[in-house]
Amino acid sequence: xxxxxxxxxxxxxIEAELQRQTARLDQPRTRPFYEMLTYHMGWSGEGAGPEATxxxxxPLLVLLTTAACGTDWQPALPAAAAVELIHNFSLVHDDVQDxxxxxxxxxTVWVKWGVPMAINVxxxxxxxxxxxxxxxxxxxxxxxxVHAARILQETCLDxxxxxxxxxxxQGRKDLHIEDYWPMIGxxxxxxxxxxxxxxxxxxxxxxxxxxxxxxxxxxxxLAFQVQDDLLGIWGDEAxxxxxxxxxxxxxxxxxxxxxxxxxxxxxxxxxxxxxIRPDEVQELADLLAAESAYGYTYEAARQxxxxxxxxxxxxxxxxxxxxxxxxxxxxxxxxxx
Numbered sequence: 001x002x003x004x005x006x007x008x009x010x011x012x013x014i015e016a017e018l019q020r021q022t023a024r025l026d027q028p029r030t031r032p033f034y035e036m037l038t039y040h041m042g043w044s045g046e047g048a049g050p051e052a053t054x055x056x057x058x059p060l061l062v063l064l065t066t067a068a069c070g071t072d073w074q075p076a077l078p079a080a081a082a083v084e085l086i087h088n089f090s091l092v093h094d095d096v097q098d099x100x101x102x103x104x105x106x107x108t109v110w111v112k113w114g115v116p117m118a119i120n121v122x123x124x125x126x127x128x129x130x131x132x133x134x135x136x137x138x139x140x141x142x143x144x145x146v147h148a149a150r151i152l153q154e155t156c157l158d159x160x161x162x163x164x165x166x167x168x169x170q171g172r173k174d175l176h177i178e179d180y181w182p183m184i185g186x187x188x189x190x191x192x193x194x195x196x197x198x199x200x201x202x203x204x205x206x207x208x209x210x211x212x213x214x215x216x217x218x219x220x221x222l223a224f225q226v227q228d229d230l231l232g233i234w235g236d237e238a239x240x241x242x243x244x245x246x247x248x249x250x251x252x253x254x255x256x257x258x259x260x261x262x263x264x265x266x267x268x269x270x271x272x273x274x275x276i277r278p279d280e281v282q283e284l285a286d287l288l289a290a291e292s293a294y295g296y297t298y299e300a301a302r303q304x305x306x307x308x309x310x311x312x313x314x315x316x317x318x319x320x321x322x323x324x325x326x327x328x329x330x331x332x333x334x335x336x337x
Contacts, residue, residue, distance in 0.1 A: 001320040003327040006067075007060060013074065014059045017081040019043070021132045025124060036121050040092060040109050047106045054104060057332065059084045061195035062202075064325045065213055068317030069203025075139035076202045078132045079148055083195050085129035086152065090159055090191075092122035097167060126156075140202065148198050155194040162186020169253045173272055177258045181222070189221030196220075200315075209315055216311035223304035223333055229254035230297050233285050248276045248284055255300060260293040267291055305333045 018041065025034040038044040042052030059080035063073040094100070095108040096118050102108060110118035133152060136145045165183040169175055196217030200210040232247035233256055247254055260267040267287045270276075276284060288294060308329060317325045 001324070003324040003331070006064070006320065006324045010060060010063050010073065011056060013077055014056055014063070014080055014084070015053070017077040017132075018059075018084060021078070021081050021085065021128050021135075024128060024131065033117075033120070033124070036109060036113055036117065037124060039112070040088060040103075040121060040125075042104065045106070052104050052106055056084060057328075058087050058191060058195050060328065061192065061217065061325075062199040064321050064328065065196045065199025065317070066203040067321030068315075068319065068325050069200055069205045069209070070318050071203045073321070075136070076199065078135035079198050079202060082129040082132040082152060083191065083198070085125050085132060086156060086159075087191060089122045089125035089129065090163070092118055092125065094163065096122075097163070136202075144201060148201055151194050151197050151201070155190050158186045158190035160186075162188075162190065170251070172253070175253050175258060175261070177255070177262060180253070180255055180258050184222060184225040185218070188225040189218045192221035192224070193217035212311055212315040216308055216315055219304055219308035219311055220329060220332070223301055223308050226255055226297060226301040226304055227333065229256055230294070230301060233288065234294060248281050249278055251275060256288055256293040256297045259296040260288045260291055263291045263293070265291050267293070301333075308333070 022034070022037050022041065025037060027034070035044060039048075042048055042050075042054065062080040062083055063076055066076040067073040091103065092109055095103055096110045096115055100108055101111050108118070109121050113121075129152070130149070133145065133149050136148065140148075162183055162185065165179075166187055169179065169183065193214050194217070197210060197214035200213035205213065229247070232252070232254060248257075257271070261271060267284060270280075270284060270287075309326075312326065312329060316322075
């Protein structure tokens, strides 16, 4: 069974489980509040549909890892829903903190209903994620459920650390490449590591294999974010769906920018002078490439990709799900958008 065939089974099951979990809020007095959640999740409102829901990569990683350990993936659905709800809780709050007015091409929750309501939506998603994990109890021993909950809570703490670093870095001119890795380790890699770690736990893998799967998810997250940084400056706008100017204009301390600053050349001089104008973006992207920032970032992405694939090989995923897990990894790390 191919990746497409497996995901065609898993994705509808994931969506049904997410809808089941969020339906806890579907009560007469709070239905408008519930509809704010369904809007953010991509199920309702203008533009609802696959483009608005996102790709559900994180829950897929949970289920594929569980299945690749040789066990049935369906009892793990509450855990898959939990990680996706945590991801979406962080997105709602990030949109407020970053003052982002669009998410997947639609107005963000805070734009439609205001910041206080958006914070409450994020809080609800966080609580729903924790309630979802408790639904594992009919199928797994109590100590396994507690272990999964511990992984998820430690991951949430990592998410807040990464977000703190991201926000505290804004506007700073004294950052170095070594400041970058702890930030993306919290913001991107931590949750992917939780997906593969929880998936292996629910797949009854031994502790060493669980750790190898965790390391795979962590490296996958690092590689994914570095690649995202590349696409954020040099990506094809027609494929990425966003302006390649945005990362430079927004002043993001991405890996290419920090690599460029480390050269203390013309790019660093211009960066120190203040915000980048849209009409300067192409020139500065070319300057970054000339000052080896593209090559440095590309090599970092390649190294993280190799590390992720090597960890996955050591984990030795089995069966059709194992083949699909390799295929999904290669698809994520070979993307152009």
